[in-house]
Amino acid sequence: MPSILKKGAALFLGLGLMAGLTTMVAQAADALQAIKSKGTVKIGMLVDFPPYGLMNEQNKPDGYDADVAKALAKEMGVKLQLVPVTGPNRIPYLLSGQVDLLVASLGITPARAKKVDFSESYAAITIGVYGKDNVKISKPEELAGKTIAVARASTQDTAVTKVAPKSTNIRRFDSDAAALQALISGQVPLLGCSNVCYVTIQKLAPGKYNKKFELSSQVQGIAVKPGEKDLLAWVNQFIDKAKSDGELDKINQKWLGEPMPAILKKSSQ
Amino acid sequence: MIRPFGWNEFELILFAVRWTIVLAVMAFVGGGIGGLIVALLRTSDSRVLRVATIVFIRVFQGTPLLMQLFLAYFGMTILGFSVNPLVAAMVALTAHASAYLGEIWRGCIEAVPSGQSEAATALGLRYFNRMRCVVLPQAARIAVPPTVGFLVQLLKETSLASIIGFVELTRQAQIIDSVTFRPFLVFSIVAAIYFAMCWPLSLAARRLERKFAQATVR
Numbered sequence: 001m002p003s004i005l006k007k008g009a010a011l012f013l014g015l016g017l018m019a020g021l022t023t024m025v026a027q028a029a030d031a032l033q034a035i036k037s038k039g040t041v042k043i044g045m046l047v048d049f050p051p052y053g054l055m056n057e058q059n060k061p062d063g064y065d066a067d068v069a070k071a072l073a074k075e076m077g078v079k080l081q082l083v084p085v086t087g088p089n090r091i092p093y094l095l096s097g098q099v100d101l102l103v104a105s106l107g108i109t110p111a112r113a114k115k116v117d118f119s120e121s122y123a124a125i126t127i128g129v130y131g132k133d134n135v136k137i138s139k140p141e142e143l144a145g146k147t148i149a150v151a152r153a154s155t156q157d158t159a160v161t162k163v164a165p166k167s168t169n170i171r172r173f174d175s176d177a178a179a180l181q182a183l184i185s186g187q188v189p190l191l192g193c194s195n196v197c198y199v200t201i202q203k204l205a206p207g208k209y210n211k212k213f214e215l216s217s218q219v220q221g222i223a224v225k226p227g228e229k230d231l232l233a234w235v236n237q238f239i240d241k242a243k244s245d246g247e248l249d250k251i252n253q254k255w256l257g258e259p260m261p262a263i264l265k266k267s268s269q
Numbered sequence: 270m271i272r273p274f275g276w277n278e279f280e281l282i283l284f285a286v287r288w289t290i291v292l293a294v295m296a297f298v299g300g301g302i303g304g305l306i307v308a309l310l311r312t313s314d315s316r317v318l319r320v321a322t323i324v325f326i327r328v329f330q331g332t333p334l335l336m337q338l339f340l341a342y343f344g345m346t347i348l349g350f351s352v353n354p355l356v357a358a359m360v361a362l363t364a365h366a367s368a369y370l371g372e373i374w375r376g377c378i379e380a381v382p383s384g385q386s387e388a389a390t391a392l393g394l395r396y397f398n399r400m401r402c403v404v405l406p407q408a409a410r411i412a413v414p415p416t417v418g419f420l421v422q423l424l425k426e427t428s429l430a431s432i433i434g435f436v437e438l439t440r441q442a443q444i445i446d447s448v449t450f451r452p453f454l455v456f457s458i459v460a461a462i463y464f465a466m467c468w469p470l471s472l473a474a475r476r477l478e479r480k481f482a483q484a485t486v487r
Contacts (some may be wrong), residue, residue: 048447055444057272086440088295089432092339096346098434177450 022184031228035100041078043069044085044099051199051255052105052123052220055084064255068122068222075154075238091115101235102223117226119235121219124261127240128214130198131183131190135208137212143168148190149179156192159215166178183209184236195256202257274449285441289466292427292437295359297420300366307371309400310471312378322370322371325475329368335429337361342433354433362430365436377408410481417474421467 021114032061035041046053056062061082085093089137090104108127109117113188129148131136140163148164150157152172160170171188173179176197178208183191184205191201201209222239224232242248249260272278310322329337342357351362381404389403428439436444442459446452 034480048444050448055281057277084434084436087430089434092343093434096343098343156420224364 006218011214013095024245027119031100031225031231033212033230035097035231036078039078040081041073041076042081042083042256043102044090044093044102044221046087046090046221047084048086051196058166064123064251065103065105066246067251067254068242069101071242071251072101072103072222072235072238075241076234080240091223094225100224101231104218104223106223107218112223114215115226116223117228117232118221118223119232120239121221121228121264122239122242123220124195124217124263125220126195126214126261127192127264128195128198129190129192129212130201130209131212133208133210135189135212137190139213141165143190145169146190147171147188148192148194149173149182149188151176151179154217156194160192172227180204195258195261199257211258214261217261219263272448272456273453274445277381278445278449279458281410282438282441282445282455283462285438286466288426288430288435288437289424292358292362292430292435293362293424293466295364296362296423296427298421299359299363300370303363303367304374307367308374308378311371311375315330326368326382327373329364334365334426335432336434337365354430354435357433358430358435362423362427366419369419369440370416373419374412377412377415380411381407389432410485412480413474413478413481417470421470422468424467425463 015151026255034145042066042258045061045063047055047061050063051237052064053061053066054063061084066082069082070080081100085091085099085102085104090102090106091112093099094102102116103122104110105123106116106118108121112118129143131137137146141260143163144165144167147169149171150173152174154176157170157172164170169178171182176193179191179193180197180201182188184201191209193201198209200212222235224235239248243264248264252258252260307322307326310318311326313319334374338358338361339360342352342354345352345357385403386399386405388398394403430437431440438459442455446455449455
């Protein structure tokens with residue numbers, strides 16, 4: 001294609017995008033009011049990221065995110081329409097206005113914060129050390145001389161390797177599943193894994209293992225289109241309320257089998 | 270959050286096939302009509318029409334279907350047109366299939382000896398009848414194998430529509446896999462379902478080829 005045509009096409013596309021964006025910004029001021037007058041809030045969520053987002057036996061969106069979205073719609077006094085999105089397309093869904101909000105396990109990162117506006121954190125994926133009930137240990141120093149399983153080259157491997165004393169025997173397995181198997185079959189007393197992985201442990205061997213201490217965490221926020229300040233303020237208010245009245249704690253217990261992680265309480269101040 | 274893979278999960282995957290079929294039928298019909306138009310314009314006598322069609326073909330053959338779907342859905346919305354996913358998928362799949370089928374069929378039309386067209390003109394047939402009665406029937410015979418080959422590929426490509434929210438066969442399988450952790454089972458089932466759709470297409474093509482061959486045996 002001749003370059004003049006390409007330039008023309010690019011210019012046309014650019015102008016179009018700009019026109020589109022300007023109208024979006026113009027509408028942004030009363031996004032909250034717009035949702036309320038429509039009577040329905042459209043919320044995008046993942047459906048392939050259990051236990052945060054999944055499809056249940058009735059093939060309906062369910063999970064931690066779905067429960068948060070339900071509570072949000074109830075608080076707003078509007079009907080809820082859950083829109084299944086995927087990891088790669090969730091931000092385009094929001095920016096192009098196909099959904100009003102994302103409750104899609106979107107980890108708050110500086111790069112993403114340039115594209116969307118994040119609320120306070122409403123969920124967290126934490127990495128910690130888990131182990132048998134009878135193993136008394138509560139801080140990294142006490143790992144000395146103990147054996148711990150991790151998935152090779154995972155975030156938990158990096159974290160455990162960083163804090164563990166020299167005498168710790170770190171056994172690296174090929175996957176979380178294999179490391180988990182080693183814990184449950186009794187080959188190792190301790191395991192470094194995420195809280196999501198812990199849900200599986202609880203399923204397989206209820207009540208026999210507990211959390212020893214936390215290594216690191218990634219918090220997730222509800223995302224709104226950039227500039228929708230009133231909507232964002234309302235969402236933050238909702239999250240504060242859900243944190244203080246125990247709603248979020250209940251959702252954590254239901255899906256992750258643990259109370260709300262401390263890091264979520266911290267960020268609400 | 271593991272749940273066993275049972276009959277319910279199998280049914281969910283099986284029923285997701287309806288979207289694959291809807292998307293494929295849309296692409297076949299839209300692409301068939303669009304492809305014929307593109308092929309005819311591409312072989313027309315007007316230079317302007319030919320160049321315009323070449324640009325169309327280059328653009329849609331030169332960009333991935335995934336991007337076309339993405340732009341048709343999200344791009345249109347950003348430009349201020351609210352499109353529903355079905356319309357966006359129809360537009361993108363039709364344009365994509367038209368570009369490919371148009372180019373395949375152009376080759377088939379050009380493969381018909383030019384003497385045929387000249388003889389038809391000599392008999393006083395105008396463009397429409399010349400194409401309908403002389404050129405296209407002969408081109409169609411050559412077109413069967415490459416067309417079916419492309420349609421089979423297109424049927425499998427409908428899985429890309431999951432980017433704009435269609436939960437078709439492949440996407441449903443990913444969702445089920447994420448809660449059952451049985452990837453080999455899930456994706457084997459999906460492969461078998463795709464095969465069950467594509468194989469009859471190939472069989473039908475073989476029969477059609479044989480029929481054409483018998484009809485023109487000397």
